[in-house]
Amino acid sequence: MDDTEEARVYDEADFSRVNLCCARRISRLLDTERGHALDLGTGPAEIPIRLCALLPGWKITAVDASPSMLRLARSRVREAGLEKRIRLLRADAKRLQKLRRSFSAVFSNSLLHHLHDPLPFWRQVKRLTCRGGSVMIQDLRRPPNRTRARELTRRHTAGAPPLLKQLFYQSLLAAFTPDEVRKQLADAGLDLEVRATTDRHLAVSGRL
Numbered sequence: 433m434d435d436t437e438e439a440r441v442y443d444e445a446d447f448s449r450v451n452l453c454c455a456r457r458i459s460r461l462l463d464t465e466r467g468h469a470l471d472l473g474t475g476p477a478e479i480p481i482r483l484c485a486l487l488p489g490w491k492i493t494a495v496d497a498s499p500s501m502l503r504l505a506r507s508r509v510r511e512a513g514l515e516k517r518i519r520l521l522r523a524d525a526k527r528l529q530k531l532r533r534s535f536s537a538v539f540s541n542s543l544l545h546h547l548h549d550p551l552p553f554w555r556q557v558k559r560l561t562c563r564g565g566s567v568m569i570q571d572l573r574r575p576p577n578r579t580r581a582r583e584l585t586r587r588h589t590a591g592a593p594p595l596l597k598q599l600f601y602q603s604l605l606a607a608f609t610p611d612e613v614r615k616q617l618a619d620a621g622l623d624l625e626v627r628a629t630t631d632r633h634l635a636v637s638g639r640l
C-alpha cells in the first residue's frame with residue numbers, strides 16, 4: 433500500500449471497532465507489566481496507540497514498508513504524545529535485518545494477505561519473538577468463492593468510498609484460509625493456534 437491515495441482512504445476509513453478488538457486481544461495475551469512489542473505492517477499506527485493506552489508499561493516498535501503510511505503514523509503518534517513509547521521504522525516485514533533484539537510480543541493486523549510468499553515473514557516472527565514471548569497475527573480469511581466475497585464486501589463496507597470497497601474485496605480474495613496458514617506455520621516451524629474469529633477474520637496466536 434505505497435500509493436498515497438490508498439493510504440489516505442485507508443486512514444479515513446473507520447476500523448476503530450476491529451482495531452480496538454485487536455488491541456484488546458493482544459493485551460489479554462500480555463501478562464507482564466512491562467515489555468517491548470513489535471507491530472508488523474502498522475499502517476497509521478492506530479493499534480499501537482490503542483495498545484499504549486491499555487498497557488501503560490509497554491513500548492512498541494512499529495514497522496511499515498510504505499512511506500505514505502509512515503507519514504500518517506508519525507503524525508498520529510505525535511498527536512497522541514507517544515513518541516517516547518512508539519518507535520516507527522520503515523522496513524519490509526520479510527527482511528528485518530535492522531532488528532537484532534527479540535521482543536516480548538510480536539503482533540500484526542491485516543498484513544499477511546499483502547504477502548505473496550509469507551514464509552520469510554513467519555521466519556522473522558520466529559526470530560524476533562523472545563523465548564516465552566507472545567504472538568498475535570490477525571488477518572482477513574479468504575471466503576470460499578467470489579459470491580461470498582461480494583456479499584462480505586457489501587455487508588462490511590456499506591457507505592464506504594468505492595476505492596475502499598474495491599481494496600476490501602481484493603484483500604478478501606488475496607487472503608489465506610486457516611488451513612493454508614497452518615501449513616505456512618508448519619513450514620516455518622512455528623507451533624501456534626489458528627482460529628476463525630469473525631465471518632471474515634482469522635487469528636494466529638500463542639507463545640513461543
Ligand SMILES: C[S@@+](CC[C@H](N)C(=O)[O-])C[C@H]1O[C@@H](n2cnc3c(N)ncnc32)[C@H](O)[C@@H]1O
Binds near residue numbers: 497
Ligand atoms: C491493511 S494495512 C493494515 C494497517 C494496520 N496494521 C491496521 O490494522 O490498521 C496493511 C499495511 O501493511 C503494510 N505492508 C504491506 N506489505 C508490507 C511489508 N512487506 N512490510 C511491511 N509493511 C507492509 C502496508 O503499507 C499497510 O500499511
